[in-house]
Amino acid sequence: MKHSSTNEYLLYTENLGKQFNGITVLENINLTIKKGEIHAILGANGAGKSTLIKIIDGIHTEYIGDIYVKNQKVKPANTEEARLLGIGMVHQELSLVSELNVAENIYLGRLPRTTWGMVHYKKLHQDSAKILQELNMSVKTTEMVSNLSIADRQMIEIAKMLSMNTDIILLDEPTSALTENEVKRLFYTMENLKKQGKGIIFITHKLDEIYATSDRVTILRDGNQIDTINLDKNDPDLETKLISLMTGTEQGEIGEIYPTKKNRIGSPIMEVSNFSSKGKFENIHFQIRRGEILGISGLKGAGRTELARAIYGADPKDTGILELNGEIVEIRQPIDAIHHGIGMVTEDRKKEGFVGLLGVKENISLTTIKDVLVNGFLSRKLEREKTQTYVSKLKIRMASEDARVKNLSGGNQQKVVIAKWLCTDCKVLILDEPTRGIDVKAKSEIYKIMSDLAEQGLAILFISSELPELIAMSDRVLVMSRGRIVSELSGTQITKENIMKSTFQESAVQKEVG
Amino acid sequence: MQFSTDPKTLSNELQVEESSFRRALKRIDYTTAGPIAGLVFIIILFSILSPHFLSVNNIVNILRQVSIIGIMAIGVTYVIIMAEIDLSIASIMPLSGIIAGAVATGGYLMPFALPVWVAILCGLLTGALFGLMSGFATAKLKIPSFMATLSMMFIIEGFMLWFSGAQPLYGIPDSMQWFGAGKVFGIPVIVVIFILVFVASDFVLRKTVFGRNIYAIGGNEEAARMSGINVDKYKIWVLTICGILCAFAGLLMLGRIGSAQVTAGVGLQLPPIAAVILGGTSLFGGIGSMRRTLVGVLLMGVLVNGLNLLGVGADGQKLATGIVLIIAVATNVMGTLKK
Numbered sequence: 064m065k066h067s068s069t070n071e072y073l074l075y076t077e078n079l080g081k082q083f084n085g086i087t088v089l090e091n092i093n094l095t096i097k098k099g100e101i102h103a104i105l106g107a108n109g110a111g112k113s114t115l116i117k118i119i120d121g122i123h124t125e126y127i128g129d130i131y132v133k134n135q136k137v138k139p140a141n142t143e144e145a146r147l148l149g150i151g152m153v154h155q156e157l158s159l160v161s162e163l164n165v166a167e168n169i170y171l172g173r174l175p176r177t178t179w180g181m182v183h184y185k186k187l188h189q190d191s192a193k194i195l196q197e198l199n200m201s202v203k204t205t206e207m208v209s210n211l212s213i214a215d216r217q218m219i220e221i222a223k224m225l226s227m228n229t230d231i232i233l234l235d236e237p238t239s240a241l242t243e244n245e246v247k248r249l250f251y252t253m254e255n256l257k258k259q260g261k262g263i264i265f266i267t268h269k270l271d272e273i274y275a276t277s278d279r280v281t282i283l284r285d286g287n288q289i290d291t292i293n294l295d296k297n298d299p300d301l302e303t304k305l306i307s308l309m310t311g312t313e314q315g316e317i318g319e320i321y322p323t324k325k326n327r328i329g330s331p332i333m334e335v336s337n338f339s340s341k342g343k344f345e346n347i348h349f350q351i352r353r354g355e356i357l358g359i360s361g362l363k364g365a366g367r368t369e370l371a372r373a374i375y376g377a378d379p380k381d382t383g384i385l386e387l388n389g390e391i392v393e394i395r396q397p398i399d400a401i402h403h404g405i406g407m408v409t410e411d412r413k414k415e416g417f418v419g420l421l422g423v424k425e426n427i428s429l430t431t432i433k434d435v436l437v438n439g440f441l442s443r444k445l446e447r448e449k450t451q452t453y454v455s456k457l458k459i460r461m462a463s464e465d466a467r468v469k470n471l472s473g474g475n476q477q478k479v480v481i482a483k484w485l486c487t488d489c490k491v492l493i494l495d496e497p498t499r500g501i502d503v504k505a506k507s508e509i510y511k512i513m514s515d516l517a518e519q520g521l522a523i524l525f526i527s528s529e530l531p532e533l534i535a536m537s538d539r540v541l542v543m544s545r546g547r548i549v550s551e552l553s554g555t556q557i558t559k560e561n562i563m564k565s566t567f568q569e570s571a572v573q574k575e576v577g
Numbered sequence: 578m579q580f581s582t583d584p585k586t587l588s589n590e591l592q593v594e595e596s597s598f599r600r601a602l603k604r605i606d607y608t609t610a611g612p613i614a615g616l617v618f619i620i621i622l623f624s625i626l627s628p629h630f631l632s633v634n635n636i637v638n639i640l641r642q643v644s645i646i647g648i649m650a651i652g653v654t655y656v657i658i659m660a661e662i663d664l665s666i667a668s669i670m671p672l673s674g675i676i677a678g679a680v681a682t683g684g685y686l687m688p689f690a691l692p693v694w695v696a697i698l699c700g701l702l703t704g705a706l707f708g709l710m711s712g713f714a715t716a717k718l719k720i721p722s723f724m725a726t727l728s729m730m731f732i733i734e735g736f737m738l739w740f741s742g743a744q745p746l747y748g749i750p751d752s753m754q755w756f757g758a759g760k761v762f763g764i765p766v767i768v769v770i771f772i773l774v775f776v777a778s779d780f781v782l783r784k785t786v787f788g789r790n791i792y793a794i795g796g797n798e799e800a801a802r803m804s805g806i807n808v809d810k811y812k813i814w815v816l817t818i819c820g821i822l823c824a825f826a827g828l829l830m831l832g833r834i835g836s837a838q839v840t841a842g843v844g845l846q847l848p849p850i851a852a853v854i855l856g857g858t859s860l861f862g863g864i865g866s867m868r869r870t871l872v873g874v875l876l877m878g879v880l881v882n883g884l885n886l887l888g889v890g891a892d893g894q895k896l897a898t899g900i901v902l903i904i905a906v907a908t909n910v911m912g913t914l915k916k
Contacts, residue, residue, distance in 0.1 A: 418796035
């Protein structure tokens with residue numbers, strides 16, 4: 064794309080792209096940021112939003128294409144260089160030093176010095192106070208950051224950028240941890256910065272926030288720039304338009320990677336009632352049946368993983384009753400869940416799923432080590448035989464049963480983690496993002512395994528952020544948003560549009576539900 | 578084997594299909610083979626340099642010298658594989674000797690003497706108790722084992738000084754000294770016990786669920802917990818076992834020096850840990866074995882003994898141990914990082 068009049072842009076990219084381990088996560092992005100503009104970036108989980116701004120911020124340094132700042136081609140090699148170019152980012156996880164005070168944080172690494180080389184505290188606090196004033200902030204410059212609210216900390220991050228004369232401000236989901244009033248104040252600040260001629264890139268999942276703030280919006284889907292449009296706030300079809308751009312419609316290839324499901328849904332096996340955990344999820348009720356694949360959809364932070372971990376006993380819950388086969392069971396830690404026939408494949412397999420230093424066979428035996436004992440002692444022969452069964456069943460590719468799991472590919476690692484549960488007599492299996500970060504072929508194999516397990520009568524709770532797989536595999540889908548189940552879809556209701564609608568219009572749906 | 582056209586999985590399969598020779602080369606675990614090669618090397622070196630080195634007397638001598646550190650090293654091997662540490666081992670060791678000695682003789686604050694077997698039991702229970710406390714602090718109070726056992730070290734030393742008045746205790750019954758000083762078929766009892774403890778621990782680590790789960794916890798505590806392993810229970814047990822083994826070493830020491838000494842553990846906090854690491858057990862947990870510990874213990878023992886025979890003093894011995902240790906740890910760490 065040629066930019067005819069590039070002068071109006073603070074920053075633009077030309078065919079920007081990025082690959083991770085040979086998988087394209089971002090392709091041909093031509094983003095333009097004007098002076099005095101709030102530019103929203105919209106997309107589902109994994110659409111490439113964070114990757115895009117991380118490239119601009121100098122965090123990802125290997126990319127395809129070019130970045131121009133004020134018409135100069137640049138290649139920020141780290142965040143420091145990005146700062147010098149006038150680019151600053153407010154991260155989802157704030158990066159302030161909580162044991163230092165406000166002023167010290169604003170000028171961290173750039174503290175003013177006296178002629179003697181000591182810190183010039185007077186100047187430090189004066190300069191900081193001036194910046195805070197610009198932001199209409201009333202906190203003292205001597206206040207410890209650890210005493211500030213999340214919203215104030217975010218403001219301090221913004222203040223830090225202003226102190227560096229940042230022109231392009233990247234906000235990565237800044238409202239996710241804020242209250243309504245704090246959001247309003249943030250928007251007010253954004254508006255002020257816009258008036259000062261700054262360019263703001265604003266990432267959010269929430270459509271109403273985009274309407275409230277943004278001038279233009281770029282929609283990403285699967286790493287592609289679908290469109291960049293001017294926000295016409297009077298357009299009644301805007302919402303439908305944005306959702307359809309975000310989800311896309313083509314579903315052509317689905318048939319090939321998903322198995323034909325032959326599972327028959329039986330009697331109820333597990334019922335979750337009144338599950339709540341403060342700040343994570345609230346008042347969750349649902350039931351799952353034998354042989355059923357129950358999908359749970361929702362955005363990051365909607366409470367899906369937290370709910371699953373509470374069911375499994377990995378994290379505590381405040382209230383909630385779990386019934387298995389009509390009997391109330393108490394699950395306080397994973398060992399209790401396993402005892403009652405519940406297994407869980409966690410979201411972060413490297414951290415919680417497998418022991419990388421141990422071999423394939425040791426990992427598969429983790430949950431059922433008692434099955435490979437002869438006279439009370441481990442039998443390597445038995446263990447090897449058992450491993451071989453699962454290796455051929457799940458088509459795990461490895462050098463030997465002793466190969467360390469950390470050296471396997473992501474897909475094979477995931478199969479080892481699943482094998483760990485297949486050998487237990489579990490009746491309910493929770494799969495949290497089971498296909499994350501693995502290639503298409505392995506994904507397809509995992510779908511097949513899921514389908515086979517359901518056919519054998521296993522109830523599967525399937526958490527996924529990838530709508531196509533969720534739609535293809537689930538018999539029923541629960542949509543979660545802000546810690547609640549906002550809708551339940553089954554049969555032909557399970558469509559991208561319906562899921563997206565529930566996800567993004569949670570306020571409206573919540574009213575309907577009551 | 579099915580070949581896929583996907584470039585990523587294809588390269589995986591190609592790796593599997595490598596020539597068997599290269600595979601065999603790759604299969605060699607340098608962290609295991611390295612220390613063994615080192616041990617063989619110094620044994621050959623010292624046999625050439627000193628005619629006395631390979632004599633039966635000297636070999637038995639080496640084994641006797643390494644037995645006490647060796648049993649402590651075995652105890653701490655469990656702990657290190659589980660990715661924890663125990664710094665109180667050299668405090669538990671003399672304390673158990675002092676308690677056992679006091680009970681057997683009615684010395685120190687003990688008003689009367691009890692049978693030797695009761696004394697031994699008391700010594701072992703002392704070790705178990707302090708190990709249990711360290712384990713509880715680590716597992717339940719979530720105090721890192723480094724700090725928990727460091728604190729325990731001071732607590733034990735304080736207790737020991739108070740209990741003994743910093744005085745040695747003589748008159749240990751002969752039946753008790755037999756463990757540290759006696760012989761069976763010409764072999765020192767202390768060596769026989771070391772070998773038995775080693776064989777049992779090697780078996781526990783390789784063949785029991787307990788042993789396997791220690792590796793799992795050391796390799797990835799969170800995954801172990803999510804797989805239904807009661808991690809807290811294991812931490813408590815492992816530190817308790819380490820305490821018992823150190824107490825055991827203390828009873829042997831009691832017999833070997835013929836008296837209970839507050840200073841019996843001085844300078845022994847770290848050599849057992851050094852021996853474990855020297856043998857190729859990972860500092861970061863999850864990798865290691867009792868066999869590696871045995872190699873490490875022998876490596877250290879042979880080095881000191883050989884240098885002794887060559888007339889090198891304590892200064893040179895320490896210098897050599899330090900150099901060997903740093904080489905061993907460097908290769909260990911590099912090996913761990915590469916894999």
